[in-house]
Amino acid sequence: MKHIDKTPYRSESGEINLFNRVQGMLKYGMTWYNRVKAQDAVAAILGRQLGGQFVLLQNIILPGTEIDLPLVLLGPPGVYLINALHEQGVYLVRDDEWGTLTGETFVPARINQVKRAMTMAKVLQVYLDRMGYKGFLVEPVVMSPDPKLHIDSTRPAARVVMSDAIDRFALNLLQSRAIFDMNTVLDLEHLLLTGQSRQQAMAEGQKSEGAAARQGAGVFLPEEGSDLEFSFQEESEAAEAQPQGFAEAAPLTEQAPSSARPKKAKKPKRKKILGMTPVQLGVVIALLLCWLCGLLVFVGWYFYSIGWIQFA
Numbered sequence: 001m002k003h004i005d006k007t008p009y010r011s012e013s014g015e016i017n018l019f020n021r022v023q024g025m026l027k028y029g030m031t032w033y034n035r036v037k038a039q040d041a042v043a044a045i046l047g048r049q050l051g052g053q054f055v056l057l058q059n060i061i062l063p064g065t066e067i068d069l070p071l072v073l074l075g076p077p078g079v080y081l082i083n084a085l086h087e088q089g090v091y092l093v094r095d096d097e098w099g100t101l102t103g104e105t106f107v108p109a110r111i112n113q114v115k116r117a118m119t120m121a122k123v124l125q126v127y128l129d130r131m132g133y134k135g136f137l138v139e140p141v142v143m144s145p146d147p148k149l150h151i152d153s154t155r156p157a158a159r160v161v162m163s164d165a166i167d168r169f170a171l172n173l174l175q176s177r178a179i180f181d182m183n184t185v186l187d188l189e190h191l192l193l194t195g196q197s198r199q200q201a202m203a204e205g206q207k208s209e210g211a212a213a214r215q216g217a218g219v220f221l222p223e224e225g226s227d228l229e230f231s232f233q234e235e236s237e238a239a240e241a242q243p244q245g246f247a248e249a250a251p252l253t254e255q256a257p258s259s260a261r262p263k264k265a266k267k268p269k270r271k272k273i274l275g276m277t278p279v280q281l282g283v284v285i286a287l288l289l290c291w292l293c294g295l296l297v298f299v300g301w302y303f304y305s306i307g308w309i310q311f312a
Helices: 018-028 032-049 113-130 163-175 182-194 198-214 278-305
Strands: 002-005 055-061 068-075 078-084 089-094 097-102 105-108 139-143 149-154 159-161
Touching: 002 032, 002 182, 018 032, 018 278, 032 055, 032 068, 032 078, 032 163, 055 182, 068 113, 068 182, 078 113, 097 113, 113 139, 139 163, 159 163
Parallel strands: 002 055, 078 139, 089 149, 139 159
Antiparallel strands: 055 068, 068 078, 089 097, 097 105
């Protein structure tokens, strides 16, 4: 299986150090690192079972949007949006409801993981439809690699896969009827990573080569402000989406041509210190101060308990 990981704050060696972990938690929420670990565990299990005809995209941002998708599995049987869970305990799924039992009362969870998977799958479905890939459905999957999580489901609106069934899920994919050939799988991969199909990229490459050949052997750069300025790739306007990558995303909306609206003034970039904005740095410093105060209180209490410190 081909695994393409776009997780932010991850080093080239695949590790996320403590400093980057804090940055990720400040930007994406306190459970961000646990979600990434759950995604890594799911990717490892699927990678052992699925062959080279499958592609797994991890934490990609849909081109032209700010929508972050956790795991997207592409293969001959179709497209699957996998919401990897890090929760532990016993949860219940009733249709599209997600929660726990307190006595005999169903208590909805603060974050509905089933609706989250369905929302992200619908967003991906709309995106692919508008890019010309129709005739199939993106299937939402709620998957847990942790054996400490048990899910009791009744008519779930999304496919539910627990830790002991991931291997069987992969085996079913290998035995499922193929609706895509390998070229289509590669086209979908290229589309979700770059925002254009491989055919479009090849056509633009041929167009640029033809333009360079018509200009002759000499290659030059046009002067700034001249009529010869152009770009080989037009920038598409970003679709409206929620900035929080793991939050429930709203459906993509059509955008008006850029010429029909006045250009917005560019916002000045905030200066970063140690890779963080002043607000993020302030939060980190506040957390360190709270930790230091707690440590001093604990040390003082310990010395007082053993008699090293006495009050008159």
